[in-house]
Every structure is written in C-alpha cells, then in structure tokens.
Amino acid sequence: MTGRDLSKILRANIREYGMYIALAVIMVIFTATTKGLFISSRNIGNLMNQTGYIAVLAVGMTLVIVIRHIDLSVGYLSGFLGALVAIGLVFWHVPIYVVIPVVLVLGIIAGLLVSIPVAYMAIPAFVTTLAGWLIYRGALLLVTLKTGTIVIPDETFNAIGNGYVPDLLAPLGVLPGVHKLTLALGVLGIFWYIIGQLRGRRAKRAYNFEVLPTDLFAIKLVFISIVISLITWVIAGYNGLSWTEVIVIVVVAIYHFVTTRTVMGRHIYAIGGNPEAAALSGINVKRLTLIVFGSMGMLSALSGMLFASRLRSATTTAGQLFELDSIAAAFIGGVSPAGGVGKVIGSLIGALVYMSLTSGMNLMGVDISSQYIVRGAVLAVAVIFDVLTRRTRK
Amino acid sequence: MGAPLLEMKNITKTFPGVVALSNVSFSVNAGEIHCLVGENGAGKSTLMKVLSGVYPHGEYTGDIIFNGKTQEYRGIADSEKAGIAIIYQELALVPEMTVYENIFLGHELRAGFLVDLNETIKKAGEMLFKVRLDVNPETKVRELGVGKQQLVEIAKALSREVKLLVLDEPTAALNEDDCQNLFEILRGLKSHGVTCIMISHKLREVTQIGDMVTVLRDGQTICTLDARKGEVSEGVLIKHMVGREIDNVYPRRTHQRSDQVVLEVKNWNVLDPRLGRAVLRDISFNVKKGEIVGFSGLMGSGRTELARSIFGNPDGYRVSGELKLHDYQRRFVHPKEAIRRGVAYATEDRKLNGLILIQDVKQNITLANLREIARNGVVDMNAEVKVATEFKEALSIKTPSLEQTVSNLSGGNQQKVSVAKWLFVKPEVLILDEPTRGIDVGAKYEIYTIMNRLVGDGMSIIMISSELPEILGMSDRIYVISAGRITGELDVADATQEKIMQLATR
Numbered sequence: 001m002t003g004r005d006l007s008k009i010l011r012a013n014i015r016e017y018g019m020y021i022a023l024a025v026i027m028v029i030f031t032a033t034t035k036g037l038f039i040s041s042r043n044i045g046n047l048m049n050q051t052g053y054i055a056v057l058a059v060g061m062t063l064v065i066v067i068r069h070i071d072l073s074v075g076y077l078s079g080f081l082g083a084l085v086a087i088g089l090v091f092w093h094v095p096i097y098v099v100i101p102v103v104l105v106l107g108i109i110a111g112l113l114v115s116i117p118v119a120y121m122a123i124p125a126f127v128t129t130l131a132g133w134l135i136y137r138g139a140l141l142l143v144t145l146k147t148g149t150i151v152i153p154d155e156t157f158n159a160i161g162n163g164y165v166p167d168l169l170a171p172l173g174v175l176p177g178v179h180k181l182t183l184a185l186g187v188l189g190i191f192w193y194i195i196g197q198l199r200g201r202r203a204k205r206a207y208n209f210e211v212l213p214t215d216l217f218a219i220k221l222v223f224i225s226i227v228i229s230l231i232t233w234v235i236a237g238y239n240g241l242s243w244t245e246v247i248v249i250v251v252v253a254i255y256h257f258v259t260t261r262t263v264m265g266r267h268i269y270a271i272g273g274n275p276e277a278a279a280l281s282g283i284n285v286k287r288l289t290l291i292v293f294g295s296m297g298m299l300s301a302l303s304g305m306l307f308a309s310r311l312r313s314a315t316t317t318a319g320q321l322f323e324l325d326s327i328a329a330a331f332i333g334g335v336s337p338a339g340g341v342g343k344v345i346g347s348l349i350g351a352l353v354y355m356s357l358t359s360g361m362n363l364m365g366v367d368i369s370s371q372y373i374v375r376g377a378v379l380a381v382a383v384i385f386d387v388l389t390r391r392t393r394k
Numbered sequence: 395m396g397a398p399l400l401e402m403k404n405i406t407k408t409f410p411g412v413v414a415l416s417n418v419s420f421s422v423n424a425g426e427i428h429c430l431v432g433e434n435g436a437g438k439s440t441l442m443k444v445l446s447g448v449y450p451h452g453e454y455t456g457d458i459i460f461n462g463k464t465q466e467y468r469g470i471a472d473s474e475k476a477g478i479a480i481i482y483q484e485l486a487l488v489p490e491m492t493v494y495e496n497i498f499l500g501h502e503l504r505a506g507f508l509v510d511l512n513e514t515i516k517k518a519g520e521m522l523f524k525v526r527l528d529v530n531p532e533t534k535v536r537e538l539g540v541g542k543q544q545l546v547e548i549a550k551a552l553s554r555e556v557k558l559l560v561l562d563e564p565t566a567a568l569n570e571d572d573c574q575n576l577f578e579i580l581r582g583l584k585s586h587g588v589t590c591i592m593i594s595h596k597l598r599e600v601t602q603i604g605d606m607v608t609v610l611r612d613g614q615t616i617c618t619l620d621a622r623k624g625e626v627s628e629g630v631l632i633k634h635m636v637g638r639e640i641d642n643v644y645p646r647r648t649h650q651r652s653d654q655v656v657l658e659v660k661n662w663n664v665l666d667p668r669l670g671r672a673v674l675r676d677i678s679f680n681v682k683k684g685e686i687v688g689f690s691g692l693m694g695s696g697r698t699e700l701a702r703s704i705f706g707n708p709d710g711y712r713v714s715g716e717l718k719l720h721d722y723q724r725r726f727v728h729p730k731e732a733i734r735r736g737v738a739y740a741t742e743d744r745k746l747n748g749l750i751l752i753q754d755v756k757q758n759i760t761l762a763n764l765r766e767i768a769r770n771g772v773v774d775m776n777a778e779v780k781v782a783t784e785f786k787e788a789l790s791i792k793t794p795s796l797e798q799t800v801s802n803l804s805g806g807n808q809q810k811v812s813v814a815k816w817l818f819v820k821p822e823v824l825i826l827d828e829p830t831r832g833i834d835v836g837a838k839y840e841i842y843t844i845m846n847r848l849v850g851d852g853m854s855i856i857m858i859s860s861e862l863p864e865i866l867g868m869s870d871r872i873y874v875i876s877a878g879r880i881t882g883e884l885d886v887a888d889a890t891q892e893k894i895m896q897l898a899t900r
Contacts, residue, residue, distance in 0.1 A: 263764045
C-alpha cells in the first residue's frame with residue numbers, strides 16, 4: 001500500500017521533484033567525470049558563492065515572470081549599482097553601513113522607474129526594461145569612464161562575497177578542520193524543519209484534514225533530514241558557511257514565505273493567473289506590479305554588491321548577461337513563461353543547476369563554446385519537460 | 395430516404411480515468427438540422443471533436459461513415475477537406491484582420507504566388523450575401539458585434555463548400571434578434587443542401603429549429619427524436635437530458651421583499667473614452683433589500699457596462715451621476731472599494747475574467763476576501779480549507795478535492811465556485827452577470843435555488859440575463875435596458891416576454 005501511495009505522490013509531483021532529481025543527476029555526473037573534485041567541499045563552496053548573485057536575481061525574476069512581465073534591465077542595473085558602491089567606498093569614503101542601504105534604495109527606485117510606465121500606461125515591460133538595459137549600461141560605462149576597474153580595498157565589504165561566518169564553536173576543539181558552527185546550524189535547521197512539519201500536521205489533524213500516512217511522513221522527514229545533513233557536512237568541510245550563502249538563504253526564506261503564505265503573495269499569483277479577474281476581485285494590480293519590480297530592483301542592487309564584493313572590484317562589464325542567466329535559471333526552475341506559476345525555491349534550484357553546469361564543465365576543461373551549447377540544451381529540455389508534465393496532469 | 399449523410403457507430407472515447415463517450419451512435423440525414431442536446435459533460439463536444447479529427451483516428455474506437463465512405467481523419471485538415479466545418483462557441487476569427495481575409499484564411503485565392511485581392515473581395519461579398527450580412531468585406535472583424543462575427547464564421551465555412559456545418563452553442567452570446575436571424579440563415583442553407591448539427595443548451599431554440607434532436611447523457615445516446623413527427627418538446631427533452639422530471643425549471647419563490655432601498659443609482663452617465671461616446675445615459679434605478687432585480691436587454695445594450703461602472707469602474711470609463719448605498723453617497727474608484735462596501739460582481743464570462751483557471755478551488759473561493767482568513771498579512775491555510783469546505787457543501791460544488799484546478803471542473807461547478815467566491819465577501823448587493831450561461835439544466839436549477847436562498851437571507855441580487863424565461867422566472871422586478879437607456883421598469887406580475895422584447899428594441 002505504501003509503495004503505491006508513494007508512487008502516486010511521486011507521479012503527482014514529478015514536475016517539482018524533477019528539478020531536484022536533475023540537480024542530483026548533474027552533480028553525480030560531474031563528480032564521476034572529475035574524480036570527486038566537483039563534490040569537494042572547496043568546489044561546492046565556490047559554486048555556492050558564484051551562484052549567489054544569479055540566485056538573488058532569479059528569485060526576483062520569478063515574481064516578475066509570474067505576473068507576466070520580464071525585466072531585462074537587471075543585469076546592467078546590478079553592474080551600475082555595484083560600481084556606485086565602489087565609488088562610494090573608494091572615492092567618497094562613505095561608510096559601508098551607509099552605502100549598502102542607500103544603494104538598495106536606489107535599486108528600488110530604479111525598479112519603480114521601469115515599472116511605472118508598465119503599470120499605469122500598459123507599456124510592455126519588455127520595452128521599458130530594454131530601455132533600462134541601455135540606460136544602465138551607459139550609466140555603468142559613464143561612472144567607470146575615467147577610472148576603468150575600481151579596486152575595492154574595504155575588506156569588510158569584500159567579505160560579503162568571499163568571507164565566511166567565523167566558527168564561534170571552534171574552542172570546543174572537537175572535529176578539527178570542520179566548521180562546527182555550520183554543523184550546529186545544520187542540526188538546528190533539521191530540528192526546526194521537523195518541528196515545523198509536526199506542528200503543521202497537528203494543525204491539520206485538528207481540522208480533521210487529510211494528512212500523509214504516518215510511515216510516508218516518517219520517510220519524508222528522514223529523507224529531507226539526510227539531505228540537509230549531507231549539504232551541511234560538505235559545506236562545513238571548507239571554511240563553513242559563507243556570508244553569500246547566508247544572504248541567499250535569508251532572501252530565499254523571506255521570498256518563499258511571502259509568496260506561499262501571505263495575502264500579498266497570493267495576490268501576485270492571482271494576477272499572474274488572470275490579471276483581469278484579479279483586478280475584479282479587488283486586487284490592486286498596479287500597486288503590486290510596482291512592488292514586484294521594486295523588489296526586483298532591490299535584489300539587483302544586492303546582486304551587484306555580491307558580485308563587486310566577490311571580485312573585490314567594480315568593472316566596466318559587471319552584470320553583463322546576468323539578466324538572461326537569471327531568466328534562464330527561473331525557467332529551468334519551473335517558472336511558467338505564461339505567468340501565474342513558479343516557485344522561489346524552484347528558481348534557486350534552477351540557478352544551482354545552471355551554475356553547476358558552468359562549474360562542472362570548467363573543472364572538466366570543456367571549452368566555453370560547448371558550455372553555451374550545453375546550457376542552452378538544458379534550458380530547452382527543462383522547459384519542454386515542464387510543459388509535458390503539466391499537460392499530463394490535466 | 396437513402397443512407398444518412400453521417401453515421402457515427404459505436405464511438406467510444408476514454409480519457410485517463412474517464413469514459414467520455416461509451417458506445418455512442420449518431421446519424422444525421424442529408425438536408426436536416428439536427429440538434430444535439432445534453433447536460434454539460436454529457437459528451438457533445440467530445441463527440442464533435444471525434445467527428446472533426448481533433449481526436450484523430452486511433453484515439454477512439456468505432457466508425458465514422460460520412461458521405462458513404464468510412465473516414466479515418468488524422469486531423470482537422472482531413473475533415474475540412476471532406477466537407478465538415480465546425481464553428482466553436484469561442485469564435486476563431488482574427489480580430490485585427492478584415493472580414494474577407496478571415497473568410498479566406500488558410501485557403502487564400504491565389505494568382506500565382508500572390509493573393510488575388512479583387513477576386514477574394516468579390517467572392518467574400520458573395521458569401522456575405524448568402525449569410526445576409528450587410529458589411530463591407532474590408533471592415534476589420536474587431537469592429538463587428540458577436541452576432542455578425544458569427545455570421546462571418548459561417549461565411550468562412552460556406553467558402554469551403556461545406557456539406558456538414560456543426561455549430562457549437564451558436565446562440566450562447568446572441569440576443570433574440572440575432573438568434574432569429576441566424577435560424578433564418580440556417581433554414582436557407584438547409585434548402586441549399588447544407589446539413590447542420592447544432593449543439594445547444596437553449597431548449598426553446600431547439601424546439602424551434604431542430605428537425606431531429608439527439609439527446610446525450612453521461613456519454614451515451616439516450617434517444618433521437620423526430621420533431622416533424624411532433625416528438626419534441628422542452629419537457630420531453632429535459633426529461634431525457636436529466637433522466638428525471640423537473641416539474642419547474644425555476645424554483646418557487648417566496649421572497650420577503652421589503653421597502654428598504656439598499657442601492658440607488660440616479661442620473662448615471664457613462665462615457666467610454668476608447669469609443670469616444672456615451673455607453674449609458676441617464677440611468678436611474680434602485681434595489682431593495684431581499685429582492686432579485688432583473689436587468690434585461692440585448693447584447694451591447696450596456697448592461698455589463700452598467701454593472702462594471704458601478705463596481706469600481708475597472709475599465710476607466712468617465713462616470714457621472716449619483717450612487718447611494720444605504721443613503722450614503724458613494725463612488726467606487728476600484729473594485730476593492732466596492733467589495734469593502736458590500737457590493738460584489740460575478741462577471742458574465744467566468745473563464746475570461748471571473749476565475750483564476752490555473753488555480754485550485756479553494757484559492758479561487760477565498761481570493762476576493764483573503765484578509766478575512768489572514769492575520770498580519772499571513773494566510774491561515776487551515777482556515778482557508780475550512781471556509782472552502784463550507785462553501786463546497788453549501789453550494790454542493792462537485793469536485794474531487796479542494797485542490798482541484800478550476801479549469802478541470804464543469805461549467806456549472808465553475809459557476810458555483812465563482813458564486814462562492816463572491817458570497818465569501820459577504821455582500822449586501824450581489825450582481826450576477828449571466829449567471830447561468832453555458833451551464834446545464836440541473837446546475838441552473840441549483841444556481842436558482844441558491845439565489846432564492848440568498849435573497850431569503852436578506853441579500854439583494856441584480857441579475858443580468860439575456861434569457862427572457864430566466865428573467866421572468868427569477869426576478870421580482872425587471873428593468874429593461876436598450877441602447878444605453880432604461881426603457882422600462884416592470885413588476886414580474888405584469889411582465890411578459892413580448893412586453894420586455896418591445897421595450898428592449900425600443
């Protein structure tokens with residue numbers, strides 16, 4: 001009976017699990033072809049840090065695509081705002097705790113600028129954000145015109161993209177070479193997950209709703225716990241949790257909560273499903289359009305900072321193609337181009353798949369031309385798989 | 395009489411988990427108008443999709459014999475070549491193209507590599523004459539009303555020398571005049587040897603136009619009746635369709651009407667800036683507590699515009715006039731405000747702008763009033779399921795689960811979800827725009843029962859409807875609207891179909 005239930009649940013959620021399976025398969029293949037180098041703690045740590053600036057963009061892009069728009073401006077916007085951070089820190093000597101919030105706010109304003117014509121004049125976002133793409137590209141070149149690459153000497157700032165959370169538990173002295181705070185956080189995460197699941201299950205029971213059979217529920221808890229443990233162990237093996245990882249986890253957690261649990265999140269998905277019906281249901285479509293683009297702008301600023309910090313400098317080409325990388329990540333992660341469908345966590349996995357391909361192929365020594373072709377093929381296969389599995393569910 | 399023009403024998407079509415058609419046999423003689431009736435989900439549309447090759451040979455079992463030959467269509471192109479044309483409820487015209495371009499779309503008249511423009515326009519004119527449509531072939535389809543667009547579709551079918559014309563609910567969006575006009579044309583086509591299959595929910599029309607009527611129920615052929623032998627009447631059809639007697643299509647009303655005016659509209663003028671002209675002029679009416687007020691009028695008379703201009707004006711009309719809710723002056727600038735003040739509006743087209751089709755039943759039900767089940771902006775998912783379950787039971791929404799995607803429900807159950815969604819905002823005034831369009835007799839009866847229960851509980855309902863029997867059967871008072879003006883107010887006791895029609899065409 002359990003077997004049949006399990007296969008039924010798997011089949012019903014094949015689209016969602018497909019992504020995780022794809023990520024696992026890609027990781028196994030690269031681990032095999034690189035003789036274990038790929039799965040090494042050091043490589044995975046680097047991979048996570050490189051994924052950071054695409055992942056935060058993909059999270060924002062998820063919402064933009066869900067409400068049936070697109071934002072092409074985010075790449076150069078992130079490059080431009082990254083350069084502003086560098087200028088602020090290096091030339092104007094503005095303290096870091098002022099620069100960061102100011103640039104985040106500038107990002108929000110930039111997002112609002114491209115979306116006001118979208119929300120109030122029904123101009124396609126493709127057009128306004130294409131204009132934004134050109135303008136921010138020009139702006140990036142303009143501010144870096146005289147100096148070229150701006151090297152950022154501020155190590156506090158550079159820690160965002162390169163630094164790690166200090167191991168506060170190091171004095172314990174056990175398990176040398178392993179980041180013990182990361183392990184502790186992983187264990188906490190598992191507890192938090194299990195308690196959350198148990199509480200949700202109890203609340204459902206209280207309402208007399210259907211819950212997973214006990215054995216399946218136990219299997220699920222054990223499986224997810226093992227996955228979290230493995231990830232924690234790998235990350236803890238090399239310097240532990242990086243600040244980039246912390247930022248991505250916080251961003252994804254906030255956006256996941258907002259999209260799945262809040263009234264605003266539900267309204268955003270309703271707009272994507274049917275904008276007119278949403279408006280007639282009393283939803284302020286214009287306001288939410290501004291909010292979604294504003295959040296996209298803020299995440300662009302964050303992405304720009306992650307990237308500038310990672311490179312310890314602002315360059316004239318920063319942000320190039322980030323918009324298309326993040327759109328690809330969102331699509332690989334199951335966001336529907338037709339709108340109304342797509343999960344924030346899916347886009348995170350999509351970004352990981354996308355960046356794993358780059359990382360893995362680099363380790364294998366595959367040349368860049370073939371890398372593009374492989375990434376394109378993966379994007380096409382992911383979207384086709386997505387459409388096909390969606391159809392069979394009807 | 396020789397062999398029938400079309401014979402479908404023992405057609406069985408299954409979808410995963412569902413038998414849509416089970417051993418259906420259906421035959422149509424040349425030169426007759428054959429009506430196909432049945433509740434939603436009875437299998438009419440599936441049968442026509444088998445006929446047209448949408449479900450190609452091999453996806454169903456059974457035989458199709460058309461014109462004396464067994465047919466094995468691989469797609470729509472094959473059935474079109476054989477002389478079968480299907481006109482769907484949702485018209486398949488390109489709005490930005492002209493009438494003649496649409497008529498010859500896909501089989502353009504060529505002169506060498508180019509389209510022969512003069513010949514096309516001339517031929518299109520001939521086709522339009524056949525369907526008695528007096529428009530310039532160079533008009534864009536976008537500029538025509540629904541009724542005329544339908545005639546363009548028929549002209550398109552005629553241009554392909556069609557032998558069998560299938561019309562899927564052709565009158566669903568038409569007013570009485572356009573319907574009668576359409577029937578005249580169908581009769582004309584019949585005399586020129588074009589055979590017709592018409593799917594319809596409007597039984598009165600079936601009795602008017604059908605020579606033969608076949609009833610489907612639950613994927614099976616129930617019977618085929620010959621109208622020329624007097625076998626067809628609305629009562630007989632309803633009995634066969636639902637398999638039980640419905641003694642009265644409209645449930646008995648015992649409305650406790652009060653004199654307390656809930657909603658009052660005075661000197662309401664609405665201008666559509668896109669059309670650059672007024673769509674409503676000098677509208678005044680009121681709605682009392684616990685009554686159903688019917689708004690009757692032809693398509694395009696301004697009924698929907700009236701509802702939408704009151705309900706927060708999402709179309710950006712320029713509105714002047716006075717709107718009072720319980721003696722308080724109001725002007726809603728967004729549907730949100732109308733909802734907050736207790737006015738709800740269920741749209742006429744639930745699929746286009748009523749429901750979020752890709753979302754599930756519970757999400758649709760709670761959408762317009764999510765804050766009710768949220769704390770600090772966070773939705774209580776368990777409370778949501780509880781609310782949805784209550785509505786599912788109260789309105790007997792038939793769905794395998796609350797997580798079912800709404801697009802998978804039948805029309806009647808979708809309509810119930812739409813009604814549930816608006817009941818959850820706990821309105822005082824509920825505007826229902828064509829509440830029973832395209833849903834079957836059984837579901838209609840249930841919707842009517844729900845409406846009566848609501849007014850019994852003190853709600854006021856404004857019902858906009860194209861169907862006169864529905865207006866007469868359900869309303870306490872009737873306003874007739876014509877060309878943007880209210881042309882009359884009738885108490886249901888004094889109203890007749892003729893009186894209403896007279897006012898509606900004034």
